[in-house]
Amino acid sequence: MERDVVSKRVRSRHAAQHRRLNENSEFEQLSAVLPIARAISSQLLDKASVVRLTISCMRLYDFAVYGSPTWLVESNYGSLQLNDEWALQMMLNSNYSTQISLGKWALAFLT
Structure with a gap:
């Protein structure tokens, strides 16, 4: 029983990490096409x-x-x-x- 709970937590944590990585990738791609200086888009936004x-x-x-x-x-x-x-x-x-x-x-x- 306790093992299932831990397994669910691990899967949930991995799913959240994967979602955040995908989200960050989309934001990086979006900031790369904005008409602002690359130094600003890569660091300050x-x-x-x-x-x-x-x-x-x-x-x-x-x-x-x-x-x-x-x-x-x-x-x-x-x-x-x-x-x-x-x-x-x-x-x-x-x-x-x-x-x-x-x-x-x-x-x-x-x-």
């Missing part, structure tokens, strides 16, 4: 940052490809602000990059 940057890139791609007239574009003092009908804001400016240590221009999506 945690999983939540990878997901946030991926969503930001997908939203920017959506705007660039399907940019509809529902977006209001405002430009003032070196920054670009885009607003959609759901009040999603997309901001692009040069100061944001120094705050999070990315390249010259970085993208921030604020909801």
Whole structure:
């Protein structure tokens, strides 16, 4: 009886390790294709940052490809602000990059 419990724990632990390894591999592949410097993508990004940057890139791609007239574009003092009908804001400016240590221009999506 006790042997079965230990065996189940071992199998569960191995399954969790395998799942984490697969998950980490997917996040590494995803961070490798993000349009940021390799030094940043390989070292400084945690999983939540990878997901946030991926969503930001997908939203920017959506705007660039399907940019509809529902977006209001405002430009003032070196920054670009885009607003959609759901009040999603997309901001692009040069100061944001120094705050999070990315390249010259970085993208921030604020909801």
